[in-house]
Amino acid sequence: xxxxxxxxxxxxxxxxxxxxxxxxxxxxxxxxxxxxxxxxxxxxxxxxxxxxxxxxxxxxxxxxxxxxxxxxxxxxxxxxxxxxxxxxxxxxxxxxxxxxxxxxxxxxxxxxxxxxxxxxxxxxxxxxxxxxxxxxxxxxxxx
Numbered sequence: 001x002x003x004x005x006x007x008x009x010x011x012x013x014x015x016x017x018x019x020x021x022x023x024x025x026x027x028x029x030x031x032x033x034x035x036x037x038x039x040x041x042x043x044x045x046x047x048x049x050x051x052x053x054x055x056x057x058x059x060x061x062x063x064x065x066x067x068x069x070x071x072x073x074x075x076x077x078x079x080x081x082x083x084x085x086x087x088x089x090x091x092x093x094x095x096x097x098x099x100x101x102x103x104x105x106x107x108x109x110x111x112x113x114x115x116x117x118x119x120x121x122x123x124x125x126x127x128x129x130x131x132x133x134x135x136x137x138x139x140x141x142x143x
């Protein structure tokens with residue numbers, strides 16, 4: 001057992017209202033750990049997750065920050081989670097490889113979408129498709 005395993009248990013049981021993409025509503029999410037949501041991944045056991053009590057989907061947390069239980073975004077279902085992953089797969093190399101600074105890239109995306117953009121806050125597959133279209137236009141401009 002790693003030293004962090006005991007610490008993970010200390011935050012279990014807290015609740016927070018978070019939007020759930022599957023339930024299409026704000027839900028009373030429960031704070032839990034990786035041992036519950038990823039029992040096959042011992043490397044995630046000590047990490048915090050918010051879990052919907054209705055559909056059982058979950059969202060990770062900003063565990064490397066001061067507020068390590070702050071949700072990364074909304075609770076998503078597998079379809080939206082996969083769409084978010086695809087969007088990140090296009091966006092991340094642009095700023096990680098130094099083509100455009102990260103802040104500038106996300107500012108342009110936010111401007112084109114008309115709202116402050118955060119990938120973790122995509123609520124629907126329709127919204128993901130819209131974001132994907134804008135991202136593709138930005139990529140075409142960069143390259």
